[in-house]
Amino acid sequence: MTTTDTTTLTASDLTYLRELVRQRSAIVIDESKSYLLESRLAPVARRNGLGSLTELVARLRTQRSGPLHDLVVDAMTTNETSFFRDLHPWTALEKVWIPELVQKRAAQRTLTFWNAACSSGQEPYSLAMMLRDRFPHIVDSWNIRIIATDLSAEMLGRSAAGRYTQLEVNRGLPAPLLVKHFRRDGQYWQIREQLRGMVEFRSLNLVSTWPFVPQVDVIFLRNVLIYFDLPTKQQILGKVREVLRPDGLLMLGTAETTLNVDDRFERITVDRATAYRPR
Template identity: 55%
Template sequence: MTVSQPDIAFLRELVYKRSAIVIEPDKDYLVEARLGPVARDQGYGSIGDLVTKLRGGAHASPELTTRVVEAMTTNETTFFRDTGPFEALEKRILPELIKARAATKTLTIWSAACSTGQEPYSVAMLLDEAFPQLKDWRIRILATDLSTAVLDRAREGKYRQLEVNRGLPARLLVKYMERVGTDWRLKSELRQRVEFRQMNLVEPWSHTGRFDVIFLRNVLIYFDVETKKGILGRMRQTLAPDGFLFLGGAETTLHLDPSYEREQYERATFYRPTAGAKG
């Protein structure tokens, strides 16, 4: 489905207004790839017809608008994506936090922009596999995303064969999943360890609590500079003074927020509040 430039410009503005996500010109191909299925599913002959409906102002369907924005802003993810952060979590970060939290026996981890849930479920598997001593701890894994559609998928915990083939070792597949027809579903015990919630990172938040580890990977790249600064500032207020923030491989706090310091562990990079930002 070929999309006209005026329609692409309209969609770009719509997505920005609703999510603050910037669709760069070199990403225009995503409009056809992601909205073609939406147009067909809704019974429109083309994406142009879909956009005409969206342009209807007061007559435009809020549900349709939401579905279009979610389709354009949902990111692909895999189990144990970019293994470096998970290795750092297991070998450096969690051992340090376990010592620091021994008195309270609490641990909090937030997967922001979790998409279909592979990242928080990977964290839950790692905790169960590598740290059996945490069985009696109070562990909170919060997973949030803008899209209610992907959150519904994440809560269900059901994945196609191709999705489990990407990043999930066979041993963990057998241990934590069960067959459902041609798909695989995470066992109930693991699903219950993750709390899913709809959340727009651009909007102010104060109800998430304080977190020891925050995953904010491959998210900032979609925002403009001022939005990045705002998100990093709120993340700093949410991160524990001795906490750890993971960004994507192409992301950084440099020139955006001076109250983070960059640290390296083997192949992983993470960020921590500077001394002046703690407390």
């Protein structure tokens, strides 16, 4: 087995890595977070047979681009997520915002949802569960699309597999939904095909082009803008306005807002939940 020497990287190597990650994903890693580069990239070096982080950087520097560069960027994404994360927006979607959209789209019988940074899939599957359980007539007879995208190939693989540990299903998933929508598979819980089949998973970098994104009714862009600098947030929110229907909804994470970033969105609230709509 190769052991990787985690000796501290030089300032120049750290700058190189920070720039590599920023250019490819827009994720900003502050100098104060350099330790993250070392802790997350040591396993990448090890798995690729490299004896040290210095060797990893030397290998990266030999090419402009390649699979190793992708693995480094993937390792620097933060994938924290859970089922029905933060609960309040899900309650508002179920009780108010989706019923409103269902009324408005009665003629077209089409609703399109986009989970724009889906991580390991808990968010799009939460949506699929809610739609199937609370709006079964719509799921059965309308054209409902849930498009789930992420930059991380590893996370997309996990999302598409739909297999979760006990710890993961313990986070946010009510027991009746676990029993109804998952089956035990050894030490994992496997999402049932009926739900898995409702979600289309695709690779998309928010700072590249969005070639296959159609006009969308609800965009989940939750807990990802926080990793970007202000111009990147503005650029992404500008593109969101192009794909979001005029009466559609943008869902952000609780620590995120369009306020002072792009004031062409208005904030709407239901109880303790917040969403944004183009003005």
